[in-house]
Amino acid sequence: xxxxxxxxxxxxRKDLLLELRSRDIVLAIVVFALLVITIFTFAIELTPSxxxxxxxxxxxxxxxxAGVLGLNRSFAMExxxxxxxxxMLTPVSRELIFFGKVLGNFAFITIAEIVIFPVFEAxxxxxxxQPETIVIALLASIGFSAVGTAFAAVSVRxxxxxxxxxxxxxxxxxxxxMAAVExxxxxxxxxxWSDFSDWLQxxxxxxxxxxxxxxxxxxYVLEE
Amino acid sequence: MTALPKIRLIWLGVTAxxxxxxxxxxxxxxxxxxxQGNIQRSLYFHVPVAWVAMVAxxxxxxxxxxxLTTRDEKWDRLAVAGAETGVIFAALMLITGMLWAKxxxxxWWTGEAKLTTTLILFFIYVAYLMFRAYFPPGEQRxxxxxxxxxxxxxxxxxxxxxxxLWERAHPSxxxxxxxxxxSSVDGPIGLTLMVATLTFSVLFVYVAxxxxxxxxxxxxVTSILRAISLKRPRTPSSSMDNAETISSVPAGGA
Numbered sequence: 001x002x003x004x005x006x007x008x009x010x011x012x013r014k015d016l017l018l019e020l021r022s023r024d025i026v027l028a029i030v031v032f033a034l035l036v037i038t039i040f041t042f043a044i045e046l047t048p049s050x051x052x053x054x055x056x057x058x059x060x061x062x063x064x065x066a067g068v069l070g071l072n073r074s075f076a077m078e079x080x081x082x083x084x085x086x087x088m089l090t091p092v093s094r095e096l097i098f099f100g101k102v103l104g105n106f107a108f109i110t111i112a113e114i115v116i117f118p119v120f121e122a123x124x125x126x127x128x129x130q131p132e133t134i135v136i137a138l139l140a141s142i143g144f145s146a147v148g149t150a151f152a153a154v155s156v157r158x159x160x161x162x163x164x165x166x167x168x169x170x171x172x173x174x175x176x177x178m179a180a181v182e183x184x185x186x187x188x189x190x191x192x193w194s195d196f197s198d199w200l201q202x203x204x205x206x207x208x209x210x211x212x213x214x215x216x217x218x219x220y221v222l223e224e
Numbered sequence: 225m226t227a228l229p230k231i232r233l234i235w236l237g238v239t240a241x242x243x244x245x246x247x248x249x250x251x252x253x254x255x256x257x258x259x260q261g262n263i264q265r266s267l268y269f270h271v272p273v274a275w276v277a278m279v280a281x282x283x284x285x286x287x288x289x290x291x292l293t294t295r296d297e298k299w300d301r302l303a304v305a306g307a308e309t310g311v312i313f314a315a316l317m318l319i320t321g322m323l324w325a326k327x328x329x330x331x332w333w334t335g336e337a338k339l340t341t342t343l344i345l346f347f348i349y350v351a352y353l354m355f356r357a358y359f360p361p362g363e364q365r366x367x368x369x370x371x372x373x374x375x376x377x378x379x380x381x382x383x384x385x386x387x388x389l390w391e392r393a394h395p396s397x398x399x400x401x402x403x404x405x406x407s408s409v410d411g412p413i414g415l416t417l418m419v420a421t422l423t424f425s426v427l428f429v430y431v432a433x434x435x436x437x438x439x440x441x442x443x444x445v446t447s448i449l450r451a452i453s454l455k456r457p458r459t460p461s462s463s464m465d466n467a468e469t470i471s472s473v474p475a476g477g478a
Binding site: 154198 | 345347367374376382390
């Protein structure tokens with residue numbers, strides 16, 4: 001058990017180290033998400049009440065769209081440098097490779113969110129930096145990275161994978177995006193935990209099911 | 225190749241007969257519903273195609289699991305047949321839903337849970353078919369497609385749960401004159417609906433099995449062409465010819 005955890009951490013550490021040197025992924029997610037948010041500040045005339053109405057939707061649409069960019073890179077880099085085969089040759093079970101990748105992607109999305117949220121709060125003038133939003137952001141990041149890692153591995157060998165991944169990832173993540181948007185909406189409108197407990201449940205349900213299902217299916221993705 | 229042409233012919237005949245009966249029942253036999261008038265006849269198309277779309281997802285899920293465990297190509301063909309037919313029926317469900325919603329609810333689209341779920345599933349299985357079209361044919365494509373098909377099926381109940389919560393949080397802006405009226409489905413209406421559901425199910429089986437058969441023939445043609453191209457001596461001109469012959473054949477389709 002502890003050895004498995006060590007393996008997962010080593011694999012995630014590898015991705016983080018690469019990221020620390022290149023800064024490809026997190027920077028791409030942050031810049032793209034901020035661009036989406038900025039464009040929406042022009043597309044919608046923001047009054048305080050309208051900000052609260054549409055802000056949560058804009059925030060999570062930006063995170064979801066930008067997240068796809070980062071997820072795409074996580075396996076594309078392996079494929080480009082021909083390290084995917086090396087990864088598969090390591091005497092490590094597929095589930096652990098999966099969890100290592102999920103942990104890496106989770107870290108990238110979370111780090112990006114740490115930058116995106118304050119800027120969003122400033123641009124939209126609504127307070128999203130609250131304990132409740134942080135919980136929902138963590139749940140969303142877990143789900144995004146679980147589904148995204150599985151689909152990124154599936155689409156890494158397809159031509160035009162940059163198109164394929166969002167087409168697979170976005171509709172599948174709709175329940176999670178719904179949960180994140182609705183919870184954030186309740187929070188910025190002054191609601192408390194009990195007001196969005198249903199959405200919280202949906203997010204947890206999505207995370208549990210897809211972490212397990214993706215881990216099980218991942219062994220069929222990396223085969224041969 | 226056509227192992228049982230008789231059965232196919234009989235099935236086609238049954239489908240045609242049932243469809244004629246259904247159309248007669250829908251447009252001539254069943255009385256017009258009091259509240260909604262003629263537009264309520266959409267029910268007899270909308271509900272059956274929705275049912276078939278859901279059956280298609282179950283079919284894709286079962287075929288995908290069967291493929292991943294047995295690696296028998298027939299399951300992959302079944303999944304493709306289910307996905308292609310299912311996407312069309314899902315599109316029909318969305319179109320009939322919108323055509324029905326406009327006069328009755330006053331809007332083309334609402335956050336109604338079943339419509340939302342079908343729309344998202346439609347996107348997932350369109351992506352599934354696109355993936356198959358983008359990926360070179362072979363074992364890897366069958367395996368990865370099975371994974372996508374399965375993830376879509378696993379997602380279905382979660383999407384539906386989410387869509388129900390969404391519907392409750394955003395009471396739809398239905399303003400039509402008949403938005404509150406609720407049609408009961410018993411008597412002739414219930415009977416017509418039952419017959420229509422049976423007919424569309426039979427139609428689905430027919431279309432999907434034809435697609436399955438076509439798919440099998442495509443696979444056979446591809447493997448024959450590959451065998452021919454491997455046998456021919458490798459001279460520059462003949463290898464050019466081969467390349468053209470192969471590329472002009474749909475490589476297994478979606």
